[in-house]
Amino acid sequence: MELTELTRTLCTLPGPSGFEEPVRLWLEDYLKDIADEVRTDALGNCIAFKRCGKPGAKMVLLDAHMDEIGFVVTGATDGFLKFAMLGGVDQRMLPAREVRVLTEPPLFGVIDVLPPHVLTAEEKEKAFEPDKLYIDVGLTQEEAEKLAPVGTPVVYASDFLELGEDKLCCKAMDDRACAAIIIKAFERLSRQELNVDVCCLVSTQEEVGHRGAAVAAWDIQPDTALVVDVTHGKSHDWRDAPCVCGEGAAIGIGPNMNAAVAAELFALAKARGIAHQTEVVPGGNSGTNAHAIQVSQAGVATGLISLPLKYMHTPVEVICRKDMDAIVALLAAYVESREV
Amino acid sequence: MLDTMETLCCLAGVVGGEDEVRDYILERVMPYADEIRTDPMGNLMVFKKGAVTPAERVLLCAHMDEVGLIITGFSDDGCLQFDQAGGIDRRVLMGKPVYVGPDRVPGVIGARAVHRTTAEQRKKVPPMNEMFIDIGADSREQAQKSVRLGDLAAFSDSVVRFGDGFVKAKAIDDRAGCATMVELIESELPCDCWFAFTVQEEVGTRGATVAARNIQPDVALVLETTTAADIPGTGGKDPVCRLGGGIVIPFMDRGTIYDRQLYQMLGRLADENGIPWQTKTRIAGGTDGSAMQRSCAGTRVAALSVPVRNIHSMSGVATARECEDQYRLAKLFLEEMAK
Numbered sequence: 001m002e003l004t005e006l007t008r009t010l011c012t013l014p015g016p017s018g019f020e021e022p023v024r025l026w027l028e029d030y031l032k033d034i035a036d037e038v039r040t041d042a043l044g045n046c047i048a049f050k051r052c053g054k055p056g057a058k059m060v061l062l063d064a065h066m067d068e069i070g071f072v073v074t075g076a077t078d079g080f081l082k083f084a085m086l087g088g089v090d091q092r093m094l095p096a097r098e099v100r101v102l103t104e105p106p107l108f109g110v111i112d113v114l115p116p117h118v119l120t121a122e123e124k125e126k127a128f129e130p131d132k133l134y135i136d137v138g139l140t141q142e143e144a145e146k147l148a149p150v151g152t153p154v155v156y157a158s159d160f161l162e163l164g165e166d167k168l169c170c171k172a173m174d175d176r177a178c179a180a181i182i183i184k185a186f187e188r189l190s191r192q193e194l195n196v197d198v199c200c201l202v203s204t205q206e207e208v209g210h211r212g213a214a215v216a217a218w219d220i221q222p223d224t225a226l227v228v229d230v231t232h233g234k235s236h237d238w239r240d241a242p243c244v245c246g247e248g249a250a251i252g253i254g255p256n257m258n259a260a261v262a263a264e265l266f267a268l269a270k271a272r273g274i275a276h277q278t279e280v281v282p283g284g285n286s287g288t289n290a291h292a293i294q295v296s297q298a299g300v301a302t303g304l305i306s307l308p309l310k311y312m313h314t315p316v317e318v319i320c321r322k323d324m325d326a327i328v329a330l331l332a333a334y335v336e337s338r339e340v
Numbered sequence: 341m342l343d344t345m346e347t348l349c350c351l352a353g354v355v356g357g358e359d360e361v362r363d364y365i366l367e368r369v370m371p372y373a374d375e376i377r378t379d380p381m382g383n384l385m386v387f388k389k390g391a392v393t394p395a396e397r398v399l400l401c402a403h404m405d406e407v408g409l410i411i412t413g414f415s416d417d418g419c420l421q422f423d424q425a426g427g428i429d430r431r432v433l434m435g436k437p438v439y440v441g442p443d444r445v446p447g448v449i450g451a452r453a454v455h456r457t458t459a460e461q462r463k464k465v466p467p468m469n470e471m472f473i474d475i476g477a478d479s480r481e482q483a484q485k486s487v488r489l490g491d492l493a494a495f496s497d498s499v500v501r502f503g504d505g506f507v508k509a510k511a512i513d514d515r516a517g518c519a520t521m522v523e524l525i526e527s528e529l530p531c532d533c534w535f536a537f538t539v540q541e542e543v544g545t546r547g548a549t550v551a552a553r554n555i556q557p558d559v560a561l562v563l564e565t566t567t568a569a570d571i572p573g574t575g576g577k578d579p580v581c582r583l584g585g586g587i588v589i590p591f592m593d594r595g596t597i598y599d600r601q602l603y604q605m606l607g608r609l610a611d612e613n614g615i616p617w618q619t620k621t622r623i624a625g626g627t628d629g630s631a632m633q634r635s636c637a638g639t640r641v642a643a644l645s646v647p648v649r650n651i652h653s654m655s656g657v658a659t660a661r662e663c664e665d666q667y668r669l670a671k672l673f674l675e676e677m678a679k
Contacts, residue, residue, distance in 0.1 A: 077572040090454035092465060096432035096653035098500075098508070108502035110655045115567040116429045117624040118577050127463050128431060132573035136649065136657060138503015159496065161437060161446045164476020169437075169448055236419040236472045238452045246478065287455075310474065312453035314435040318474060 010176035016070025061222035064178035065206035080134035087207030173317035213289035217296035233308030248275025252304035261303035348515035354408030390529030399557035402517025403541035418477030426542030441491035495654030517563030531678035548628035552635030566645035586616030595626030602642035
């Protein structure tokens with residue numbers, strides 16, 4: 001599948017943290033024709049391998065996470081659903097927001113708001129308080145309790161949009177756009193003769209603390225890991241954000257990244273003319289799966305390549321298509337250049 | 341009935357740019373109309389003969405315009421500045437897609453990542469002049485290639501039927517009323533009737549002001565929608581009216597004290613025909629009725645409104661039943677006028 005189409009397909013699948021099954025099932029089906037082996041572990045991580053067939057070959061892990069932020073139903077009042085957050089939801093996005101309640105089949109819902117006609121001037125200035133918001137599914141209390149019981153996951157309902165000449169916009173670009181990137185790189189590498197084994201890990205529960213990648217890395221025991229996640233791109237209301245959409249793969253440097261891996265990524269990007277930029281990540285936690293993978297088992301040489309994204313954790317996350325191509329090229333270049 | 345309304349909701353007709361809606365309605369009603377008038381404002385007025393010619397000139401009225409945004413500027417980094425076209429609670433705007441101008445250029449109202457906002461910022465919503473639309477352009481020049489100053493932006497046109505007979509769409513206010521009028525014109529009428537599809541209701545009933553002078557009706561029935569606050573978590577706020585509680589026959593709003601006889605007549609007709617109805621429990625909002633009532637030497641006015649949750653947002657919610665009952669009761673009203 002072409003990269004934009006793959007991104008569209010992945011982003012529109014529902015899979016909030018802890019409830020990623022629809023995404024995983026799709027991935028398993030897609031990866032089985034490419035990989036030597038595809039498996040699922042106890043946390044629902046999707047793990048695919050391509051073996052180079054050389055004895056004693058080292059293993060390079062490519063990681064991106066499949067979960068998205070979302071909600072979970074915690075009750076019903078007068079047929080309207082109460083909900084809690086899964087991951088770092090921006091509460092300002094909730095008023096008059098359309099959602100998919102992940103029942104079988106899914107229910108459409110709208111987070112209703114009070115009309116301004118009944119609000120005081122003071123009330124109109126404040127953001128709506130999320131614990132006073134409910135999802136309207138057009139049902140009676142009895143139906144709501146039966147069809148969407150407590151514990152039912154919910155995601156944003158967003159259309160996939162192509163903006164301008166080269167921007168893509170949807171919910172869950174964080175991190176399905178990067179899942180699409182590592183799959184394209186894995187696909188490309190699977191057709192080549194390599195000196196290393198490659199593992200494509202599409203991990204779960206990143207948004208609630210890198211939980212999926214932590215156990216998957218333990219199991220896979222890679223020698224090197226390249227984590228691909230989104231980072232903040234400059235936007236109109238955040239001019240000094242760390243990276244810029246359209247300026248290429250953001251290569252991370254800092255304590256959470258292995259310095260040699262980072263240096264090699266820079267060298268490869270320069271040598272092959274791959275658009276890239278630097279993201280300085282101070283501290284030990286990049287806020288990505290690199291945090292968990294770096295200290296897995298006896299330690300993993302971990303690199304972080306980020307896709308700059310505007311409006312993170314909103315239902316309208318925007319990325320630049322060119323940056324995706326750059327990261328695919330950089331991942332492939334890194335794996336291709338491994339020696340025996 | 342619902343199909344017509346849904347088709348109408350999908351059209352872009354942000355206040356001051358109602359052309360697409362008018363063109364569609366004109367095409368639908370042309371074969372059934374006995375007379376068609378337009379005016380310099382863009383109102384569409386349709387006359388259709390019925391079984392009898394009543395002593396009083398009767399007008400039905402619904403507005404074609406919807407709330408949306410208007411482009412007021414470009415930033416150096418290619419974003420669009422905007423203002424509201426019609427009254428919008430700015431808190432519903434963040435993170436929503438919009439479609440700008442005649443080419444429907446897609447864009448989104450962006451918002452700085454929540455990760456780098458302060459608790460203070462998260463509790464406030466920026467003023468509209470600090471919000472912006474991102475159409476994927478990297479510079480002012482690039483943005484100006486596809487968008488012009490003054491272009492209107494409409495919300496997403498997706499229509500969803502859900503739950504027990506509910507429908508979600510933008511612009512139910514007032515394509516519901518337009519749909520009722522289109523279907524009435526396509527039916528056999530009990531009496532002669534004028535239909536005014538008006539413009540610019542959302543910025544002060546400006547289309548109705550001149551349409552009323554053009555037709556000079558004795559009696560006007562406004563087919564509208566009205567705000568419903570029947571949701572939990574409101575801390576005891578007045579619900580105004582309820583979805584599923586029946587078509588709303590208002591006795592009064594902020595613009596109009598409706599004609600008492602007509603109000604009572606509509607309530608009686610609903611009761612006699614088993615149509616559930618309610619009135620508004622809060623004096624809020626307004627309709628084209630205010631302009632119609634005080635036009636020329638005065639007009640007796642009444643209104644039938646479909647209750648809508650999240651009115652003036654991209655995600656209005658109404659029930660199919662109440663949309664259909666607006667049509668039924670309007671038809672019964674015309675039968676009464678024929679007597």
